Amino acid sequence: MRVMRGFFAPPEFCDCELGVRYSQRIERQREEFIHKDRLERYTYACKLFTTALVPPLPEGHTLESWPVAFEKPPAAQDEEYLEIIAEREKVRNAAINFMRAIEEPELVKKKGLCIQGYPGVGKTGLALGVAAFLPQADYYMLCLNAPALLTLIQRSEQEEQMVYTLRNAHIVLLDDLGDPESMDLAPYTVRRILTDVFEARYNASLPTIVTTGLDNEQLREQFSDSVFSIMEGLCYFYELPGINFRKE
Structure with missing residues (x-):
C-alpha cells in the first residue's frame, strides 16, 4: 500500500507476535518518512x-506571550477597552484552534484564518506564534511576506515552480497582503497568481493564514470579487483591534 511519495507498506499484517513487531517497525518507518x-x-x-x-519571532516570543491586553489609552472608555481585549482574546483562541486542527486527521475540511487590522496591532506576531509552535x-x-512574494514570482524565471510550491505547501502564511494606501485594482498577473494559489489550497483543504491591513471591501476592490470569494471559502475572517505596539 502506497502511503506517501516514496513509501510503501503492506495493507495488512499478521496478528501473531512476529506480525505485530513487523507492524510496529513499519509504523516507525512511516513516521520517520513523513517527518523527513x-x-x-x-x-x-x-x-x-x-x-x-x-523573519521568525525573537527568542522568548510565543503565542502564549502574544499581548492580548495592553495599557488602556487615556481617551478610551472602560467598556470599549474591555471589548477590545475580549476581541483580541477571541482572535488568539482562533489561532490556537487553527493550530490544533492541523493535528486532527479526522477533520477533512481545515479552514485557515484571515486576520485583518491596522498596522502594529499584532497580526504578524500572532501568526508567527503559531509557526513557532508547529515544529513541536x-x-x-512557510511564512512569506505577500508583497515581496508577488514581486519575486513576477520577476523570476521559476514562476511555475514557485506557484506549484505555494499551491501544495502543507501550511502557508501570506503576511501583509494588499496595499491600504491604494484604491486601484491589482495587476492581472497578481490576481491570477492569487486565484491559482488560493483555489488550489481551498480544493485541497490546505491550512492557510493571511494577514492584511485591508477590510473586506478593500480586498474586493483591490483583488476582485472572484479572489475574495475564494478567500472566504479558504479562511475564517477575524478583525484584530488594538493599539500600534510598534510605537511602545
Whole structure:
C-alpha cells in the first residue's frame, strides 16, 4: 500500500507476535518518512522563496506571550477597552484552534484564518506564534511576506515552480497582503497568481493564514470579487483591534 511519495507498506499484517513487531517497525518507518518528507519540502520552499521569508519571532516570543491586553489609552472608555481585549482574546483562541486542527486527521475540511487590522496591532506576531509552535508537533509553516512574494514570482524565471510550491505547501502564511494606501485594482498577473494559489489550497483543504491591513471591501476592490470569494471559502475572517505596539 502506497502511503506517501516514496513509501510503501503492506495493507495488512499478521496478528501473531512476529506480525505485530513487523507492524510496529513499519509504523516507525512511516513516521520517520513523513517527518523527513515534510522537512525536505519545507527546506526546499525556504530556499526557493528566500528573499520573501518573514523573519521568525525573537527568542522568548510565543503565542502564549502574544499581548492580548495592553495599557488602556487615556481617551478610551472602560467598556470599549474591555471589548477590545475580549476581541483580541477571541482572535488568539482562533489561532490556537487553527493550530490544533492541523493535528486532527479526522477533520477533512481545515479552514485557515484571515486576520485583518491596522498596522502594529499584532497580526504578524500572532501568526508567527503559531509557526513557532508547529515544529513541536512535527509541522512547518512557510511564512512569506505577500508583497515581496508577488514581486519575486513576477520577476523570476521559476514562476511555475514557485506557484506549484505555494499551491501544495502543507501550511502557508501570506503576511501583509494588499496595499491600504491604494484604491486601484491589482495587476492581472497578481490576481491570477492569487486565484491559482488560493483555489488550489481551498480544493485541497490546505491550512492557510493571511494577514492584511485591508477590510473586506478593500480586498474586493483591490483583488476582485472572484479572489475574495475564494478567500472566504479558504479562511475564517477575524478583525484584530488594538493599539500600534510598534510605537511602545
